[in-house]
Amino acid sequence: MNGVSLSNKVIHWNPKDFAVSQNFNKVIRENEKVSNDYYWKSNKSEGVDCFGRALDLTTLINKPDGYYLQGSLSDVDDADYYQFNIAEYRILGTVSDKHNLDITVTLDHIPEGCDYDLILYDGDGNQVGIGRDNGNGGKSVTVPNWNLENREYTVKVLAKDGSPVNAEEYYHLSFQTQKAAGDNVLRQQAKEMQEYAGALRRKLHNGQDAAEEKQALQQIREKYGAYYAQQMDGLHKAQAAEYLPEGEVFDESRKAELLSKMAAGGELTEQEKGLANIFASAQEIDSATASAKLQADIGEEIFRQMGQSGISPIPSFEVSIGIDGKAEVKGIEDAAVKEKVEDILNGFSGELMDTYISINAGMQGMNKQEQYILKAAMGIEAFLQKATGGKVALSDITVENGRIKGLDAPLDKLLNDPGQNQTYLDYRADILAIKNYERMNGNGLLGGFSARYAVDGETICTVSV
Numbered sequence: 001m002n003g004v005s006l007s008n009k010v011i012h013w014n015p016k017d018f019a020v021s022q023n024f025n026k027v028i029r030e031n032e033k034v035s036n037d038y039y040w041k042s043n044k045s046e047g048v049d050c051f052g053r054a055l056d057l058t059t060l061i062n063k064p065d066g067y068y069l070q071g072s073l074s075d076v077d078d079a080d081y082y083q084f085n086i087a088e089y090r091i092l093g094t095v096s097d098k099h100n101l102d103i104t105v106t107l108d109h110i111p112e113g114c115d116y117d118l119i120l121y122d123g124d125g126n127q128v129g130i131g132r133d134n135g136n137g138g139k140s141v142t143v144p145n146w147n148l149e150n151r152e153y154t155v156k157v158l159a160k161d162g163s164p165v166n167a168e169e170y171y172h173l174s175f176q177t178q179k180a181a182g183d184n185v186l187r188q189q190a191k192e193m194q195e196y197a198g199a200l201r202r203k204l205h206n207g208q209d210a211a212e213e214k215q216a217l218q219q220i221r222e223k224y225g226a227y228y229a230q231q232m233d234g235l236h237k238a239q240a241a242e243y244l245p246e247g248e249v250f251d252e253s254r255k256a257e258l259l260s261k262m263a264a265g266g267e268l269t270e271q272e273k274g275l276a277n278i279f280a281s282a283q284e285i286d287s288a289t290a291s292a293k294l295q296a297d298i299g300e301e302i303f304r305q306m307g308q309s310g311i312s313p314i315p316s317f318e319v320s321i322g323i324d325g326k327a328e329v330k331g332i333e334d335a336a337v338k339e340k341v342e343d344i345l346n347g348f349s350g351e352l353m354d355t356y357i358s359i360n361a362g363m364q365g366m367n368k369q370e371q372y373i374l375k376a377a378m379g380i381e382a383f384l385q386k387a388t389g390g391k392v393a394l395s396d397i398t399v400e401n402g403r404i405k406g407l408d409a410p411l412d413k414l415l416n417d418p419g420q421n422q423t424y425l426d427y428r429a430d431i432l433a434i435k436n437y438e439r440m441n442g443n444g445l446l447g448g449f450s451a452r453y454a455v456d457g458e459t460i461c462t463v464s465v
Contacts, residue, residue: 030071039282042083108138111166123152262288290358356451
């Protein structure tokens with residue numbers, strides 16, 4: 001063998017340890033090409049591991065010091081949402097009889113002269129933690145160990161009231177983990193469920209009736225679900241004590257007043273903002289923020305451009321914007337004016353679509369898969385519009401044996417053989433997921449969806465489906 005000796009020694013290779021030892025991808029980046037300003041548009045980060053798999057915030061959990069996500073706030077009204085999933089650590093902490101991990105999220109490297117906030121939401125959008133000063137110039141918040149079922153979380157980074165931002169400087173998000181107490185609530189719930197889960201599997205395997213075990217497991221879930229709600233309520237009351245006089249209660253009617261004030265573009269006091277962040281869900285905050293933005297920013301600019309185009313007075317009409325981003329106006333008889341209005345609205349189609357979904361409660365009620373498919377389809381339509389000059393839409397594309405069909409040669413190669421190009425890896429993954437969803441569920445979600453607005457004078461508002 002030309003002087004090369006071989007041995008029969010078995011080498012145990014751990015890919016995670018190897019990646020760490022080789023210093024692979026210690027930093028992942030906010031994908032600045034994709035909006036993550038709303039809870040439902042949580043960011044898909046840039047970066048791949050040593051095997052080419054896409055990275056997100058979840059991949060940083062339980063990593064050594066020095067691993068982080070970097071992002072930036074573009075202006076004082078910007079907010080960045082990042083989703084992560086702790087399912088792996090819930091499973092490792094219970095099934096293998098190890099202590100569950102306490103998981104802490106830290107925001108640091110905040111630009112000099114700026115003060116950023118960190119808010120933690122659960123999978124339903126409930127606030128379950130607000131970052132506190134950690135003594136190192138950053139903010140930290142620990143994921144609550146209240147329930148075995150809650151595994152999806154989202155962190156929100158935003159500028160603290162009155163603070164400037166530095167769009168040229170990056171903040172960092174990272175995780176710290178440590179073993180939790182051996183008798184925590186997660187361990188208790190796991191033990192109770194394991195007692196019936198084993199019996200359930202045996203009965204199902206033997207073809208026996210397992211109604212008793214199913215009912216028992218459901219009762220355990222409900223028991224700990226109630227505990228979760230109780231703990232969250234206690235957290236909110238403790239947080240509110242910073243803003244409320246002793247004995248004063250913050251109820252749903254006060255929350256509704258604050259959200260209405262936000263939606264109308266009113267300026268909230270520091271106390272009001274603090275209480276809104278505590279008691280309002282991420283979706284409620286986003287809806288109010290989007291409503292204010294629609295009137296103060298988007299609407300004003302649309303009407304300004306209409307005036308510059310000679311459209312005066314502003315006519316009353318309705319507009320529908322489909323997944324393809326094309327605006328269709330109804331209620332304007334003059335063909336020339338209608339064409340001008342549609343051209344102007346086409347330039348705002350992306351913002352109007354995002355705003356509509358953020359405001360509309362029905363859209364917020366979609367399940368996770370539907371939200372993902374809708375969000376992905378919007379991104380793919382925008383990409384195809386730009387890449388093909390409007391010649392190819394999502395409906396023109398098919399998938400055969402894992403290959404995307406219906407594209408010209410350059411784009412065909414980029415999407416079917418993207419290599420390590422993360423942008424095209426993401427586009428490809430989204431197209432495959434969309435087409436698979438349509439194959440399984442039909443085209444009802446995408447084909448029938450549109451963002452609808454009514455314009456009356458210089459007022460624009462959403463039209464419910």
